Amino acid sequence: MNGSEKPEAAEPEGAEPPVRRRRRTLAARFRGLYGESPWHLLTLLGCLAVCAYAAQRLLEYDWFEVAKWIVLGALVHDLVLVPLYAGADWLLGRALRRGRPVPQPVAGPGQDGAAGAERDTAVRVLNHLRVPAYLSLLLLLVYWPLVFQDAEPYAGATGLDPTVFLGRWLLITAVLFGLSALLFTLRSVVRPRRGRDAAPPPEGVSPDRPEAL
Amino acid sequence: MKISARLPSGPWRSPLRGPWLTSVFGLVLLIGIPVLFLTGLLSYAAYNPDLSPVNDKTPDKGLLGFYLFSWPTRPYWLYRVNQGVHVTLGIVLVPVLLAKLWSVVPKLFTLPPVRSVGHALDRLSLLLLVGGGIFEFLTGILNVQLDYIFPGSFYPLHFYGAWVFFGAVTAHVALRLGRTWRALRGRNVWAELRTSRTGTRPEPPDDSGLVSTHPAAPTMSRRGALGMVGLGSLALFVVTAGQSLGGPLRRTALLAPHGRSPGGGPGGFPVNKTAGYARIRARDVDDSWQLVVGGRDGARVTLSLDQLRRLPQHGAGLPIACVEGWSTENQHWEGVRLADLAGLVGYDTDPPGVFVESIQRGGAFRAAALRDNQVRDPRSLLALRVNGAVLTPDHGYPARIIVPNAPGVLNTKWVGRLTFGATTAGGHA
Numbered sequence A: 001m002n003g004s005e006k007p008e009a010a011e012p013e014g015a016e017p018p019v020r021r022r023r024r025t026l027a028a029r030f031r032g033l034y035g036e037s038p039w040h041l042l043t044l045l046g047c048l049a050v051c052a053y054a055a056q057r058l059l060e061y062d063w064f065e066v067a068k069w070i071v072l073g074a075l076v077h078d079l080v081l082v083p084l085y086a087g088a089d090w091l092l093g094r095a096l097r098r099g100r101p102v103p104q105p106v107a108g109p110g111q112d113g114a115a116g117a118e119r120d121t122a123v124r125v126l127n128h129l130r131v132p133a134y135l136s137l138l139l140l141l142v143y144w145p146l147v148f149q150d151a152e153p154y155a156g157a158t159g160l161d162p163t164v165f166l167g168r169w170l171l172i173t174a175v176l177f178g179l180s181a182l183l184f185t186l187r188s189v190v191r192p193r194r195g196r197d198a199a200p201p202p203e204g205v206s207p208d209r210p211e212a213l
Numbered sequence B: 001m002k003i004s005a006r007l008p009s010g011p012w013r014s015p016l017r018g019p020w021l022t023s024v025f026g027l028v029l030l031i032g033i034p035v036l037f038l039t040g041l042l043s044y045a046a047y048n049p050d051l052s053p054v055n056d057k058t059p060d061k062g063l064l065g066f067y068l069f070s071w072p073t074r075p076y077w078l079y080r081v082n083q084g085v086h087v088t089l090g091i092v093l094v095p096v097l098l099a100k101l102w103s104v105v106p107k108l109f110t111l112p113p114v115r116s117v118g119h120a121l122d123r124l125s126l127l128l129l130v131g132g133g134i135f136e137f138l139t140g141i142l143n144v145q146l147d148y149i150f151p152g153s154f155y156p157l158h159f160y161g162a163w164v165f166f167g168a169v170t171a172h173v174a175l176r177l178g179r180t181w182r183a184l185r186g187r188n189v190w191a192e193l194r195t196s197r198t199g200t201r202p203e204p205p206d207d208s209g210l211v212s213t214h215p216a217a218p219t220m221s222r223r224g225a226l227g228m229v230g231l232g233s234l235a236l237f238v239v240t241a242g243q244s245l246g247g248p249l250r251r252t253a254l255l256a257p258h259g260r261s262p263g264g265g266p267g268g269f270p271v272n273k274t275a276g277y278a279r280i281r282a283r284d285v286d287d288s289w290q291l292v293v294g295g296r297d298g299a300r301v302t303l304s305l306d307q308l309r310r311l312p313q314h315g316a317g318l319p320i321a322c323v324e325g326w327s328t329e330n331q332h333w334e335g336v337r338l339a340d341l342a343g344l345v346g347y348d349t350d351p352p353g354v355f356v357e358s359i360q361r362g363g364a365f366r367a368a369a370l371r372d373n374q375v376r377d378p379r380s381l382l383a384l385r386v387n388g389a390v391l392t393p394d395h396g397y398p399a400r401i402i403v404p405n406a407p408g409v410l411n412t413k414w415v416g417r418l419t420f421g422a423t424t425a426g427g428h429a
Helices: A026-034 A038-058 A063-096 A113-147 A154-158 A164-190 B002-006 B019-046 B078-092 B094-103 B117-144 B154-186 B189-194 B222-238 B247-252 B305-310 B338-344 B372-376
Strands: B290-294 B300-304 B314-318 B331-337 B354-358 B367-370 B381-386 B400-402 B415-420
Touching: A026 A038, A026 B117, A038 B117, A038 B154, A063 A113, A063 B094, A063 B117, A063 B154, A113 A164, A113 B094, A113 B222, B019 B078, B019 B094, B019 B154, B019 B222, B078 B094, B078 B117, B078 B222, B094 B117, B094 B222, B117 B154, B189 B222, B300 B305, B305 B381, B331 B338, B338 B372, B338 B381, B338 B415
Parallel strands: B290 B415
Antiparallel strands: B290 B300, B314 B331, B331 B381, B354 B367, B354 B415, B381 B400
């Protein structure tokens, strides 16, 4: 469970060494050259032809800028957003544990009760911060042009006041964190010592301590 | 593959990543993205781009216009619902799209980067899939907020981008559907939804490249992660949908661009472009304003506002529905039927389409062509009043077009000239 074992499943088709058997079918010969099945090639060529037909028209308009948007678009989540939010999440998690590393996955039956409880509290605090922060940032991600008044034509075109959105977003954010804190308090007060999970653990897994111990 | 065994396993330690979770997000997108695509294609057809160059922002569309048809006038609410679904669903799917991308992020760093020709083609299609998808969501989300920072006109970018995305999605679905289906069947969703954080275990190691080789302790269950994504969609729905539902619910759309109405009274419903923005001057619409109606064999009639008011007046309860997704509930319009105006210029029966020109000085849709079925609908009006009062300047005083089921921009405001039987300025069919 700690990840030291290697996946035993076969490698995807393409990694098979080309010289395996002398007697090969045409399909296998193709696979040796191409790395995937003929169906794979046909599908991709057909679909990429549609892409190319549309892309040719798309690139009529300032091709460099459009290509830049598409390529950066493909990378922006993985190379910008993920490091930002995963990094922030990791730092928050570390801070809540006061710098100690995250404990190992399986909380076995023989584990120290006090340590387990402390860890649970840290995780619960983490999640009660995570969820409102995520919702708030998600709303900002979608509506930042209005929130930060980046949409210059907005006021003139719609006749509406463009300055309300920042306040509304801040208010929504405050309400989200407030609700999360309230829920955290209620959960701490109402069911501090009882297992919240009546369902049995998944097959092949040793029973755990109740979550809110 | 010995090489990867010796490499550091990377920073991907979430115990939740795995084919099942990815497949759940994939399944939601598999339902949602075709809806976005189809509503988008319908919206494109609603402009009647093959009718006139002024309606067509993508003249080089070629085969991509293969399915175009005469956009109907009924049901009158179709465009309103279509665009409400298109825009709201697009926004609501953002967290699902992000979750899907998060779930497969280790794949970007697959080693070796290219294994074979097939793998290279596959990765190219993934570039178009992710890049094209982000491009579509981004241009759409920016456009509805009137933030025109994308490189060019919205219509061609979003339309051709949609076809690039379509090609890549089709390939992705064709090549991955079997694996997705197997992954979904591999775990019981109800059992998953009953599993708490402490019972959460990584998915079994496999060749998908998604399951972490050294997973950290779970800080959240899978149901928690799914719930978080769903909560994000719900939050976006709550702050957005009101601008399409209208009525008292409009004000619930706290962050949507049209979650408010400008002012109250009979003209207190949202506008796409104000008179000021369209550079309509007071002297353009004073008593000197006249409507020029052209028709059969060069027939031409000029009408003042008073003369228009003396023609038979008809009413129609119709919404304004914008391509940007916002819409109004039905407004009560009053004015002269387009078919009656055609009758003044030689088309007593079976009137043809009409070329409509506004007196506004700028803007993409200051002229628009309507098809014969749109002119013939008895609810199609040159409206002079709305909700019992004279049109406000922002709603197109002195006269505007209102056609059932037409996109908002084809309901031309501040009309100055109608040419029946024409599809271009000064042209005749």
